[in-house]
Amino acid sequence: MRLDPQVKEKLKKTFSAELSASRNAVRITSSYPFSKEYIDSILARFPEFSGGNVENVVDKQILGGFIIQSGSQMVDLSIRSALHLLQKKLYESV
């Protein structure tokens, strides 16, 4: 595709900015909406997830607790995964 070099350069910048924003974006999944202060207090304990845009997603399926995710990194502290782990341990022992 033929583009005006100036336009192209601008597009490139916007694109990579978008990309890095989405890479750094932090998603917190919880079973009910968290307040801004609450989210900040959580993130204060997870320094590796600070610095990006924060988005709070509500998912009743996780039962309780929360999941923090950014890029390919994830910390899963939901009740659902704890129960899954329990289930696995129970089946393993028989």
Place this chain on the structure above:
Amino acid sequence: MKAFDQYLKQIEQEIKTKKVGYATDEIGSVQEVHDGVALVAGLDKAGFGEVVEFESGVKGYIIDMTEDSVGVIVLGDYLLIKSGEQVKALNYTLSVPVGDEFIGRSINPLGEVIDGGAAINAVSRNPVEKVAPSVVYRKSVTVPLQTGIKSIDAIFPIGRGQRELIIGDRGTGKSTIALDTIINQKGQGVICIYCGIGQKNSKIALVSELLRKHGALDYSIIVSASASDPAALQYLAPYSASAMAEYFMSKGKDVLVIYDDLSKHAWAYRQVSLILRRPAGREAYPGDIFYLHSRLLERACRLDPKYGGGSITALPIIETLEGDVSAYIPTNVISITDGQIFLETDLFNAGIRPAINIGISVSRVGGNAQTKAMKQVAGKLKLDLAQYREMAAFSQFESDLDEQTKKLLNQGAKVTQLMKQDKNKPYRLGEEIIVLWAANKGYLESVPVTAVNDCEAQLLSAIRTRGQKLCAKIEKEKIVNEETEAELKPFVKDIVEGFVTT
């Protein structure tokens, strides 16, 4: 419901005081799944060979990494995996269960039993991919591994720690040679592993039955990824067998591994690679196909006693098409091994079985391991056969030949007959030596070519009855001395005379 409220309070109390540890997981999501291979986006920080777990509980391991996705071999039922499913890296590389418990059993490359018997709860595990021991740990090959097939033990001897390729078209007796070698390891203190790659399940069942019938399952393990298993599992099979072999080697044992066959292994890898959209090279194989087999066969070696002794002898098998050894995979594997036993359809059909082409077969290191007694009798044998090959072209003009040439042709034809051996009938070392000694000393001279095999059969049954002591003596002394020869002469003469026609 006062009790319930109290209960909740108690939980809250406990949670408040408890410190929760957490771990950061490395995750990705499934983009595509094909025949046992999944393409996963994400997993940015996962490493090559790392095990991952799909949401559905199926595990897999990473064999390909590109800029923004990884290729994962699915270990288990890949039909359960859905697109978009979450994948978690587990932070360890793939290992398989190993141990003495597996002896006598048939398993798949993941160590799960496939013989219908009870599951095995192994305590030890070995990594599937392991860097081969470096030169420092190795020792040269000096101990023979008797195949029980007289032509191989005499002309292409194999030593413990050697890698000898068995190559030939379909139905030329490749598997038979390998299995007979396993059968012959009875009482030799060698653990045998038969690794089937892309074979029919019915064939594997026959292998298992054959080994059981000969009491060879007592020291053997069958590892198989059959033709009906995903290509990814077939790809894994030889590495898994190798991991098992390394377990026994690390215990100071001698191990024999058969890879039947590496052509199908290369096909499986090609399939996996094409799914992963790797660039295809010659014959559509990916660029690292050489490394596929070199890193596998390098793991066969003999350890220095300082590092525990033990050895892995590898007999890889390659199936050729119309005897074409210059195809890509055959040339690769030939260049990695310490020699090859080349089997030919024409010889097989002519009744020369095992159908070994003596001219182009070779064993590069086994000679050092050959017992002295075998060296004594094998030297002349090689010469006889070599001269016979040279002269055979002239044999059509027999009437014009001088006495000397006629004699050579005559001896060559008989030795060729003598090299025949039925399947599943391995010879003891002593038996091989007596039979070859008889041929060397010219006892066959007056026996007609057509009677050579009958004569040998009788000699053999005599050795197995009256000659047991003599046989044991040779095996013990590992040399044919004058005293032995004096005993051998009347013994052999007695039998051969019955076949002489005047």
